[in-house]
Amino acid sequence: MSFLNHNGRTLCYRLLGDSEKPLLVLAHPLGMTQGVWDDMLPALLSKFRVLTWDLPGHGASSAWPDGAGEITPDDLAQEALTLAEVADAKAFHFAGTSIGGVIGQQLVSKYGDMLISATLTNTGAIIGSPEAWNLRAANVRANGLAAMAGEIVPRWFGPAACKAQPALLDGWKVIMGRGDDNSYALLCEMLGKADFREKLRGRxxxxxxxxxxxxxxxxxxxxxxxxxxxxxxxxVILKGIGHVPSVECPELLANLLLKNLG
Structure with missing residues (x-):
């Protein structure tokens, strides 16, 4: 792991592979960490230099500072762009899941000249409703992520993955519970406001x-x-797969990336 100071916060990231290969930047889902990509790395590194990072208050990245206001999709896109600059990449491939896909949509809509391609998984131009996200944010602030993880984590994975890996849910509940409550809540509120339906046309x-x-x-x-x-x-809709294909079917997702990114 490596660390970078960015806008008064510390970003935890990994930059792996041959610097002569094209850069692939990966963005993880809400409540998880850059570890969601681990089982895909051996395959991806055969073709790409790979950069992953932890979102605010997730993994080993700093929490969003108190009093710093809301988090926007552009704040997260700027993290990706800053890290790509560290990798000396003039342009890069991007892949993101869930909120990672929202970051990808922001990059496509505003910074398309930096992208070779964008792979967006398990996401949407809008996700859920503002009411639902605001309620989750309020509950997380009141009760904490550790208490909420038991309700949220089971929604991430399809039945097949849970059956094949009996400890899967328990492990991710621990990881989610270690995150920063306020950063997570701010990201929920961001998702409640995010609407890319009219921002992606003509890109x-x-x-x-x-x-x-x-x-x-x-x-x-x-x-x-x-x-x-x-x-x-x-x-492409993957049969039997839930919200996090990088965890549920890493080999299949890696093969799709390797096939479609040339």
Whole structure:
């Protein structure tokens, strides 16, 4: 792991692989860490230099500072751009899941000249409703992530993954419970406001969309609407997979990236 000071915070990131290969930046889902990509790295590093990082208050990245106000999609996109600059990349491939896909949409809509391609998985031009996100934010601030993890984590994975890995839910409950409550709540509020339906039209970045058949948070219909918004091909919907394919079917997702990113 490496660390970088950015706007008064510490970002924890990993930059792996051959500097001569094209850069692939990966953004993880809400409540998780950059560790979601670990099982994909051996395959991806055969073709890419890979950069992953922890979002605010997740993993080993600093919490969002008290009194610093809201978090916006552009704040998170700037983290990705700053880290790409550390890697000396003039342009890069991007892949992100859930809130990571929201970061990708911000990059596509505003910084397309920096992108070679964008792969967005298990996400949407809008995700859920403002009311639901604001309620979750309030509950997290009142009760803490450790108490909320038991309710949230089971929604991430399809039945097949839970059956194959009996300790999967317990492990991710521990990881989620160690996150920063306020940073998580601010990200929930950001998701309640994020709406990219009119921001992606006419963009030139090649976009690939991937979803999970068993995804409760961002069901296949969310990806189909997103495809219409950004002019992407029909999404690839993975059978039996929930919200986090990098954990549930890492080999399959890595193969899709390797195939579609040239």
């Amino acid at each position: 030139d970045v090649p976009v690939q969309l991937i979803g999970g058949e068993e995804d409760l948070a961002t069901p296949p219909e969310s990806l189909k609407i997103l495809a219409q918004c950004c002019g992407a091909p029909d999404p």
